[in-house]
Amino acid sequence: MIETLGYLSLSWLDPWLLFLTAAGTLAGIYVGAIPGLSVTMATSILISFTFKWQVNEALALIAGVFVGGVYGGSRTAILLNIPGAPSAIATALEGYPIAKRGEAGSAIALTTVMSVIGGFVGILALALFAPMISDIAIMFVSRDYLLLGLIGILLVGTLSGESFAKGVFAGGLGVLIGMIGLDPMTAEGRFTFGSVTLMGGVPYVVAMIGFFGVAEALMQLKTVDVAAVKQKVGRIVPRLDDVKRYFWLGIRSSGIGTVIGALPGTGGDIAALLAYDYAKRTTKSPEVPFGEGAKEGLVAPEAANNAAVGGAFIPMLTLGIPGDAVTAVIIGALFIHGLKPGPMLLVETPHLFWFTVGNLTLANIFLLIFGLTGIRIFTKIVECPKAILIPLIIVLSAVGTYAIQNDPVHIYWMLLFGVFGYFMKIYGFQVGPVILGVILGPMMDANYRRAMIGARGDVGTFLWDFVSHPISLILTAAFLLMIASQTPLWRHGVSMMARNPAAK
Amino acid sequence: MSGPKTLRPGERVFACLIVLFSAVALWQAFLISGFTGLSQPGVFPMLAAAAMLGSALFILRDTLRARVDHENRRTFAAGMAEVVPVKLLVMLVLVAAYLAAMPLIGFVLASGVFLFVSFAFLWRRHVLVCLALSLVSLAIVYFLFRVIFQVVLPQGQLIPPGVF
Numbered sequence: 001m002i003e004t005l006g007y008l009s010l011s012w013l014d015p016w017l018l019f020l021t022a023a024g025t026l027a028g029i030y031v032g033a034i035p036g037l038s039v040t041m042a043t044s045i046l047i048s049f050t051f052k053w054q055v056n057e058a059l060a061l062i063a064g065v066f067v068g069g070v071y072g073g074s075r076t077a078i079l080l081n082i083p084g085a086p087s088a089i090a091t092a093l094e095g096y097p098i099a100k101r102g103e104a105g106s107a108i109a110l111t112t113v114m115s116v117i118g119g120f121v122g123i124l125a126l127a128l129f130a131p132m133i134s135d136i137a138i139m140f141v142s143r144d145y146l147l148l149g150l151i152g153i154l155l156v157g158t159l160s161g162e163s164f165a166k167g168v169f170a171g172g173l174g175v176l177i178g179m180i181g182l183d184p185m186t187a188e189g190r191f192t193f194g195s196v197t198l199m200g201g202v203p204y205v206v207a208m209i210g211f212f213g214v215a216e217a218l219m220q221l222k223t224v225d226v227a228a229v230k231q232k233v234g235r236i237v238p239r240l241d242d243v244k245r246y247f248w249l250g251i252r253s254s255g256i257g258t259v260i261g262a263l264p265g266t267g268g269d270i271a272a273l274l275a276y277d278y279a280k281r282t283t284k285s286p287e288v289p290f291g292e293g294a295k296e297g298l299v300a301p302e303a304a305n306n307a308a309v310g311g312a313f314i315p316m317l318t319l320g321i322p323g324d325a326v327t328a329v330i331i332g333a334l335f336i337h338g339l340k341p342g343p344m345l346l347v348e349t350p351h352l353f354w355f356t357v358g359n360l361t362l363a364n365i366f367l368l369i370f371g372l373t374g375i376r377i378f379t380k381i382v383e384c385p386k387a388i389l390i391p392l393i394i395v396l397s398a399v400g401t402y403a404i405q406n407d408p409v410h411i412y413w414m415l416l417f418g419v420f421g422y423f424m425k426i427y428g429f430q431v432g433p434v435i436l437g438v439i440l441g442p443m444m445d446a447n448y449r450r451a452m453i454g455a456r457g458d459v460g461t462f463l464w465d466f467v468s469h470p471i472s473l474i475l476t477a478a479f480l481l482m483i484a485s486q487t488p489l490w491r492h493g494v495s496m497m498a499r500n501p502a503a504k
Numbered sequence: 505m506s507g508p509k510t511l512r513p514g515e516r517v518f519a520c521l522i523v524l525f526s527a528v529a530l531w532q533a534f535l536i537s538g539f540t541g542l543s544q545p546g547v548f549p550m551l552a553a554a555a556m557l558g559s560a561l562f563i564l565r566d567t568l569r570a571r572v573d574h575e576n577r578r579t580f581a582a583g584m585a586e587v588v589p590v591k592l593l594v595m596l597v598l599v600a601a602y603l604a605a606m607p608l609i610g611f612v613l614a615s616g617v618f619l620f621v622s623f624a625f626l627w628r629r630h631v632l633v634c635l636a637l638s639l640v641s642l643a644i645v646y647f648l649f650r651v652i653f654q655v656v657l658p659q660g661q662l663i664p665p666g667v668f
Contacts, residue, residue, distance in 0.1 A: 048655075049649065049655055052654070163563070163566070164559075165559040165560075165562035165563050165566070166559070166563060168555055168556075168558070168559040169522065169526075169555075169556050169559040169560055169563065171555070172526075172552045172553065172555040172556035172559065173556060175548070175549075175552035176529055176533075176549060176552050176553060176556065179548065179549045179552070183545040185545065186545050188536065188537070188545045190533075190536050190545060190546070190549055191532055191533075191536075191549070214599075218592060218595070218596075221589065221591050221592050221595055221626075222589065222592075224591065224626055385627060386626075387623065387626035387627035387628075388623060388626075388627060388637065388641075390595070390622070390626065391618065391619050391622035391623060391626070392619070392641060392645075394599055394602075394618075394622075395615050395618065395619060395645060396645070398602075398603065398606070398611075398615075399611070399645070399649055399655060399657065402611075402655075402656075402657070402658055403649075403655040403656065406656050406658075408606065408607045408658060411603050411606065412603060415599060415600065415603055419596065422592075423518060426512065426587055427512060427514075427515055427518050427519075428512075437552075441548075441552070444548070445548040445549075448547070448548050449543045449547070449548070452542050452543040452547075453543050457541060457542050457543060459542065462542075
């Protein structure tokens with residue numbers, strides 16, 4: 001117990017870690033707020049720089065950026081009607097009308113307080129449930145991990161993309177990219193075309209920077225000349241009666257956010273939209289109608305997306321399956337530092353788990369401090385024109401890619417991924433499943449083969465194993481249900497039920 | 505998937521390309537170990553490529569079913585300009601040139617020139633303003649990464665070592 005407390009307070013007592021967490025949070029707020037810079041982009045670039053650091057230092061910085069970044073998007077959403085990050089799309093719907101009424105200051109203060117409350121709910125859930133899930137996860141066998149990986153990739157594909165097929169394609173592409181190089185089991189080359197460079201594989205950080213950094217920068221070129229409309233900011237003091245009135249809505253939305261964050265593959269952006277929808281459905285008589293500046297519609301998504309941060313760490317630290325794109329990047333960081341996220345993480349390196357919990361708590365406190373101060377300088381910085389940002393993102397992406405292994409070839413990979421990612425985005429594909437595929441692909445491949453070898457290569461035994469063990473059966477059912485829910489037959493059935501309530 | 509919708513320019517071409525790409529990927533995955541065993545290194549890549557091919561065919565079917573907007577039918581050039589604006593093309597050329605030049609003239613010089621040219625192209629301010637801005641941002645990037653993060657930046661072959 002005392003040891004746990006010691007790990008928890010590690011980043012609170014070490015001035016350097018304290019500083020890194022604070023710096024990360026502050027930087028995260030700006031990164032999240034500046035349209036065109038995303039948290040995923042920033043963490044993927046950061047990881048390439050911090051891999052020579054101590055693991056605690058790297059994690060402190062990244063945790064700060066994550067917490068700050070998820071919140072930061074709300075500010076530009078309120079002030080400029082441009083969500084700085086996808087998780088702030090719902091915030092813009094209500095926040096901007098409030099700002100137009102001249103209440104930008106109180107709106108920002110309310111979102112800050114609610115974000116912090118949401119953050120704490122997520123962290124509490126992480127501290128309480130991760131050890132429990134980890135106890136169950138020790139019983140997971142290889143086929144369960146295969147299923148978890150598949151479910152994770154499909155979840156992102158179904159919930160965020162234009163169509164299921166596009167999600168599957170993106171996931172498959174990611175898995176394929178992850179397969180490039182020498183097979184870790186037999187040392188046979190896969191997709192190497194006899195080239196020595198390809199034998200080392202494509203580091204996932206390169207794919208991340210390409211798909212999230214360069215592709216996004218290229219997308220931003222389309223709106224390079226759009227000027228933002230500024231709003232006046234009044235006093236940034238949260239009104240106590242506002243906080244009291246929306247407290248329980250904030251807590252309920254945080255619950256939604258935590259669960260959505262904890263589902264493999266879904267993160268803050270989906271959590272925010274679902275919580276917004278929840279607030280809209282459950283608020284019977286809002287003071288102001290939704291869409292015209294209802295504070296309920298501001299509280300729900302902001303509490304939810306910050307709660308999703310803590311939630312997203314749960315599957316990552318207990319199962320080794322990232323909860324969203326940013327934790328997918330953080331998993332990469334843990335691997336680089338020689339740690340193995342998964343059920344054994346809590347057993348072998350409990351200090352790392354409690355350090356993360358303490359660190360996220362600290363970042364959340366800094367969020368409250370920075371969130372309620374420094375808005376005036378802030379409005380100046382976010383006005384930085386995209387014409388300046390885009391070339392800078394490209395330079396940073398190049399430095400980041402090169403820093404991983406000092407290999408110039410990776411820079412060309414990055415450009416290739418960037419251009420392909422641009423076209424995927426244009427035609428309604430999501431790049432999230434690609435990254436999840438790259439990270440989870442090798443894990444799924446290894447677990448598939450272990451399960452197959454365990455079944456002595458017999459397809460019948462292999463398939464029977466999926467339904468004859470309770471954990472596998474639950475996961476198989478979830479997986480099949482997800483696929484079935486995407487078929488036209490299912491939707492036809494649902495619409496029939498809806499039209500004919502007596503049939504229920 | 506939600507009924508016929510209007511096509512984006514070039515969407516069918518893109519769908520055809522990803523079908524082709526997936527088919528080639530499947531063929532390459534087959535070459536790894538063929539059908540020699542179910543736990544061979546090539547099985548999972550084949551499954552992934554097959555999933556890609558299947559979904560790509562679905563996407564192609566959807567684009568074939570989708571409505572072509574005949575009323576607002578644009579010329580080929582107008583459609584292209586929407587998907588690949590001139591700005592994007594110019595930037596892509598600049599980025600490609602930048603990345604190709606980096607191993608030759610080193611990170612510092614290549615980035616400086618790239619930043620200056622792209623600021624001048626995208627921002628359209630006075631040359632001196634762009635020059636000053638690119639110098640300042642390059643100095644910040646260099647200080648942050650070389651001095652604080654201690655990252656190794658690409659050196660140029662044509663530049664004597666130790667200059668940048």
